[in-house]
Amino acid sequence: MSLFGPLVAYVPTPRSADGALAPDVLGDLVDRVVxxxxxGVCVLGSVGTFAYLDAATRRAVVAAAVEAAAGRVPVMAGVGALATRDVLTLARDAQDAGADALLLPTTSYLPLTDDEVLGLVRDVAGAADRPVWIYHNPVTTRYDFSVEALLRAAALPGVGGVKDRAPAADAVRARAAAVLAGAPADLEVGYSGDVLGVHGLLAGARTWHSALAGVLPGPYAAVAHLAARRDAEGTLALLDHLAPLVDLVMGSGGPRAIHAVGQLLGLPLGDVPAPLRMPGPDVRAELEAALEAVLDRFADVDAASTSG
Structure with missing residues (x-):
């Protein structure tokens, strides 16, 4: 049985004025997304700035998200770290805090080899009591899964899904076709990218993994439900209205800009942790204009009206 549906929203990690975790705000974010x-909800992804949090805070993030989700949707928790021993500790903590699945990026200071990645997945998925999702993020990790390497890793016991990616729409569709053709029948294949990932859904993948959906869930849920029905025309028409905001976000710091979008929406997220810096006034003004255009376009569109 599949664990996740068409949209997994990645929520930021909110902080109070002194930089500490704001668990009540995190709970509100999760409730809003659901x-x-x-x-589905994922915490401690890139937009959750997992690499800047200690183990105790990461466990508290998972616990707050699980409490807020209250069984309505599954919760995935990122467990990325440089050393396998630390990943294993984080995986145990996430399980103990109630996570339904674990997101495993190939995080490393030195770019990993195929054999090292295979060993990482084998060690973590073999030890975990929750299914593991393999996270392909070559921009950050500098490890680029070939389809063959991804399928080898995905076939290991304990792997429940993949969060794959490709650099363009045609490449997403082609890669999704290849992965789906070679993957175990019960593997949940998903694609990331706040625009590109939806092309995976249109190609038959199970899930769209989106960071902007963590602060802008309504528009993303509407597009995802259309795409899950393979309504390419309707999906792409709505997607055109998201693309300018996404382009601006990706060109303005990615997670930093998503954090700023959340603030512009009135969400009390606090700032990203130093040495990261929030976008400046000029960029925030551009983000605000692009966001207003999205909100205007989607004012009368919601997930219920597109889910069929």
Whole structure:
């Protein structure tokens, strides 16, 4: 049985004025995402700035998200770290805090080899009591899964899914076709990218993994439900209205800009942790204009009206 549906929303990690975790705000973020129609929540992804948090804070993040989700949707928790021993500790902590699945990036200071990645997945998935999702993020990790390497890793016991990616729409569709053709029948294949990932859904993948959906869940849920029905025309028409905001976000610091979008929406997220810096006033003004255009376009569109 599949664990996740068409949209997994990645929520930021909110901080109070002194930089500490704000668990009540995190709970509100999760509740907001679920109410908007997301079919799953992920914490401690890139937009959750997992690499800047200690183990105790990461466990508290998972616990707050699980409490807020209250069984309505599954919760995935990122467990990325440089050393396998630390990944294993984080995986145990996430399990103990109630996570339904673990997200495993190939985080490393030195770029990993195929054999090292295979060993990492084998060690973590073999020890975990929750299914592991393999996270392909070559921009950050400098490790680029070939389809063959991804399928070898995905076939290991304990792997429940993959969060794959490709650099362009045609490449996403081609890669999704290849992965789906070679993957075990019960593997949940998903694609990331706040625009590109939806092309995976249109190509038959199970899930769209989106960071912007963590702060802008309504529009993303509406697009995801159309794509899950393979309504390419309707999906792409709505996607055109998201693309300018996504382009600006990706060109303005990615997670930093998503954090700023959340603030512009009135979400009390606090700032990203130093040495990261929030976008400046000029970029925030551009983000605000692009965000207003999205909100205007999606004012009368919601997940219920597109889910069929």
């Amino acid at each position: 109410a908007a129609g997301a079919s």
